[in-house]
Amino acid sequence: MALQGKNVLLTGASMGIGEEISKSLVEAGANVVLFSRSENKLAQLKEKLSTGAHVKIIYRAVDVGDFDSVDKAVQSSVQEMGGIDILINNAGLALGAPNAFHNLTPSQILTMNNTNINGYMFMAHSVLNHAMMKNKTGTILNITSITGLEVPPFPGESVYHANKACQEAFTNALRNELSGTDIRVLALRPGCVATNFHSQRVGHDQKMYNEFFEGFEPLIAPDIAQAAIYMLQQPLNVSVKAMDVVPSAQRSLTVFDRTW
């Protein structure tokens, strides 16, 4: 499916993987609706993306875990763009890792659950109702993670792992429920990507961040953007239902080839 002229709504757009996917979409000629919490970062990103581009770029500052603001923002975006062809659920985070579950604060648990679970569901609910169910066509691409399915998990990350497993279950269930429509639901599962996600995950502790990445070459955000574009560019009758994209050194979730 050519992305040229398609309207794509992307959450978590202003940093890391989201920012790279936004760039790739604009390069492919798609119009983009950028959602993220930071109005400043969105304004800067819009300016960056607009240089030399002939596509429509709009943004909304939204917390995806707040249904009312999601719904309002989706509704007004649909009005402004005339529809949404593709939703990319990408906003997500891990907090306080590694930390035994009982040591997490309730607020850390709530923030992760809210963004990683409610956020994906609220966005899909709203985009389906305000846009995709009108013509019963579209694509929902959930950026999940290899952590959702692989065992053993990283110790000290129970909530994040549970959230990612939930996203997988939701992706599969929603795909089935949308039977009889031309709406496809896909999962892209990154492994270890060097972005701000990992810095936030360890509370911006530089030593822990460096140790995690020691002795192997992680992915970078453009690797994931390229995979997302590949999945979206398939014709509508072709679903790349799920794709795991990991650094070659990440043999499985917790097994890395490291050179010391």
Ligand code: 8X3
């Ligand atoms: C994060 C994937 O491998 O960096 O979702 O833990 S990994």
